Amino acid sequence: DVKVTQSSRYLVKRTGEKVFLECVQDMDHENMFWYRQDPGLGLRLIYFSYDVKMKEKGDIPEGYSVSREKKERFSLILESASTNQTSMYLCASSPVEYGGGNTIYFGEGSWLTVV
Amino acid sequence: QKEVEQNSGPLSVPEGAIASLNCTYSDRVSQSFFWYRQYSGKSPELIMSIYSNGDKEDGRFTAQLNKASQYVSLLIRDSQPSDSATYLCAVTGGSYIPTFGRGTSLIVHP
Numbered sequence: 115d116v117k118v119t120q121s122s123r124y125l126v127k128r129t130g131e132k133v134f135l136e137c138v139q140d141m142d143h144e145n146m147f148w149y150r151q152d153p154g155l156g157l158r159l160i161y162f163s164y165d166v167k168m169k170e171k172g173d174i175p176e177g178y179s180v181s182r183e184k185k186e187r188f189s190l191i192l193e194s195a196s197t198n199q200t201s202m203y204l205c206a207s208s209p210v211e212y213g214g215g216n217t218i219y220f221g222e223g224s225w226l227t228v229v
Numbered sequence: 230q231k232e233v234e235q236n237s238g239p240l241s242v243p244e245g246a247i248a249s250l251n252c253t254y255s256d257r258v259s260q261s262f263f264w265y266r267q268y269s270g271k272s273p274e275l276i277m278s279i280y281s282n283g284d285k286e287d288g289r290f291t292a293q294l295n296k297a298s299q300y301v302s303l304l305i306r307d308s309q310p311s312d313s314a315t316y317l318c319a320v321t322g323g324s325y326i327p328t329f330g331r332g333t334s335l336i337v338h339p
Binding site: 145147154155156157159162164172204208210216217218219220221222223 | 261263265271272273274275278317319321325326327329330331332
């Protein structure tokens with residue numbers, strides 16, 4: 115089974131703090147993603163990485179950065195947390211499958227509250 | 230702008246009935262189609278994937294794809310209260326980045 119692990123499940127941080135959300139996948143997938151999910155807004159892509167040290171902005175990258183130093187690990191960084199970043203954050207990974215596939219697998223989610 | 234549309238619901242069905250969930254997409258070059266189930270407070274989990282036109286069955290679930298109409302659906306037979314969740318449709322095309330619908334809330338009442 116594919117395992118995507120988000121080490122921090124529930125966090126409470128203060129406004130202005132730097133926040134790190136870590137994600138590790140064990141299936142040697144090339145692609146990794148960070149989403150946030152808010153009621154009524156669905157899943158919104160923050161950043162995407164298709165290889166080590168490679169990253170692409172998603173739909174809502176403002177206020178976030180990412181790091182992918184190793185293939186299995188993709189970190190999301192909130193440089194200066196703000197209350198509007200209170201959300202559930204989902205990490206995901208997918209393989210590169212030419213001709214179709216690319217099934218995306220999610221971690222269990224990280225609930226972040228910024229006060 | 231690639232779009233995936235789902236009726237937000239809630240769709241309410243009695244236990245034992247067939248639940249039909251629908252999804253339309255805008256990108257004609259879409260290749261892969263996925264259905265995820267998400268319980269409240271949990272992350273999405275993959276139910277089914279489908280890549281070619283027609284039906285694909287897995288237990289009580291059947292995915293149906295019609296690329297000409299840009300339409301994919303999920304049928305749940307013999308619906309159970311434990312099927313009550315939000316169902317997300319996802320579509321990928323030439324890139325590896327999936328586009329998700331906002332989900333349909335399903336309620337199965339005893």
